[in-house]
Amino acid sequence: MPITTKQLIQWKQEGRLIVALTAWDYVIAKLLDAAGVDLILVGDSMSVILGYKNTLPLTLDEIIHHAKAVQRGVSKALLVVDLPFLTYQESTQQAINSAGRVLKETGAQAVKLEGAYPFLVETITRLVQAGIPVMGHVGLTPQSIHHIGLCQQGRTEADGDRILQEALTLEKAGVFSIVLEHIPSSLGSKITQKLSIPTFSIGAGKDCDGYILVTSDILGLSEKQPPFAKVYTNLRQLITKAIEEYVMEAREGRL
Numbered sequence: 001m002p003i004t005t006k007q008l009i010q011w012k013q014e015g016r017l018i019v020a021l022t023a024w025d026y027v028i029a030k031l032l033d034a035a036g037v038d039l040i041l042v043g044d045s046m047s048v049i050l051g052y053k054n055t056l057p058l059t060l061d062e063i064i065h066h067a068k069a070v071q072r073g074v075s076k077a078l079l080v081v082d083l084p085f086l087t088y089q090e091s092t093q094q095a096i097n098s099a100g101r102v103l104k105e106t107g108a109q110a111v112k113l114e115g116a117y118p119f120l121v122e123t124i125t126r127l128v129q130a131g132i133p134v135m136g137h138v139g140l141t142p143q144s145i146h147h148i149g150l151c152q153q154g155r156t157e158a159d160g161d162r163i164l165q166e167a168l169t170l171e172k173a174g175v176f177s178i179v180l181e182h183i184p185s186s187l188g189s190k191i192t193q194k195l196s197i198p199t200f201s202i203g204a205g206k207d208c209d210g211y212i213l214v215t216s217d218i219l220g221l222s223e224k225q226p227p228f229a230k231v232y233t234n235l236r237q238l239i240t241k242a243i244e245e246y247v248m249e250a251r252e253g254r255l
Contacts, residue, residue, distance in 0.1 A: 003038055003078040005110060005133045005176040011209070012198040018210030020200055021218075024049055024066050028215060029073030037077050038210070039200075041112065042067040044082040044143070045214045048222065055142045058084040060098055067106035079108040080135050085143045088113055092123045099132045109133060110176065114141040116166035121173045128174030136170035138163050139204065140182035152203075154183040160190075167191045167199075179212060180204035182228065203228030 011018055020039035023029040024046040032040055044055040046066055052058065060083070067081045081102045088095035099111045110133035113124060124134050139153045154160040164187070167178055177198040180188050185205025192199045192208050201208035203226065213229050216222045220234035249255055 002076055002109075005078065008039070008078065008177055008198050008210075009196070012196070018198055018200070020210055020212035021215045022046070022212075023070045023073070023215060026069045026073040029070040031073075032215070033074045033077050039212070040070065040074055040077045040079050041212065042070050042079070042081045042106075042108070043112075043214065044084050045216075049216065054145050056085045056145070060084055060087045060101065064102060064105050067102065067108055071107040078110070079106075080110045080112050081106060081108045082112045088123065089120070092126050095123045095127060096130055096132070099127055099134075100130075103132060110135055112137055112179070114143050116170050121169055124170065124173040124175060134173075134175045136167070136175040136178040137181065138166045138170070138178060139180050142181075150182075152182045152184070154187045160184070160187045163187065164191055164194065167195060171195050171197050177210075180208060182226075 008018055018038045019036070020041060021032050021037050022041045022043045022045055023032055024042065029040060042063060044058050044063065046063070047055045047058045050058070050062065063081060063084055071079055083095070083098050083102070087098040102108055102111050112135040113120065114137040116136065116138055124136070127134050140150065141148070142150070154163045163183060170178055175197065177200060178195070179200045179202060180191060182203040185207065188199065188201055188204030189207035198209035200210045200212040202212050214222070217226060217229040218232045220231045220236050225231065
């Protein structure tokens, strides 16, 4: 049976850790699903595989295109899709339209939005009321790169308190889970203890309810490696070697 948002909340109550990864195509999605990943995120981190320098240029059409391919490879995992930059910030109606397109066209079960400023919280409340499950995201929010950069957030007491309050506000607005990105582990632990919904750590320590990383990072495909992402294999090196061998054999007529 496919995993649901309610099941994730139940797992938190049971103390069962939740595993999540990102996917950008059918092949990777099918492998993740078969390996037992609980939640698959079609994140705007796919900007990297499209050759963008950051997540900002990604369009709604682009992420929908990839999410449709990912969905075809998923049979059990909960599928969540990021709403790209400026596809939900202009108005609540814009956010509903964007999220509605994602669910209708991709078959995903939920969307993820970054931040917790007052207007966005109101928007999330409306999305949830409209029957659209929402995953929250606080701490380092990559769509705010030109405002906060890519450094760890919540290092001061004041910033830590702000992020905690943001997480509590998102829970009250109705999100079913929250991604905590690149914050001190002590803060990740504190937020997790305060919330009744699952938290996902991406550089937020080991005491969250689940873990999420970018798949290209753990496979060694990324050009720049985040400080919090363990590399489990170096596919970049393996693929390069295999292609070089093919090129050599092809040029020597040994195929």
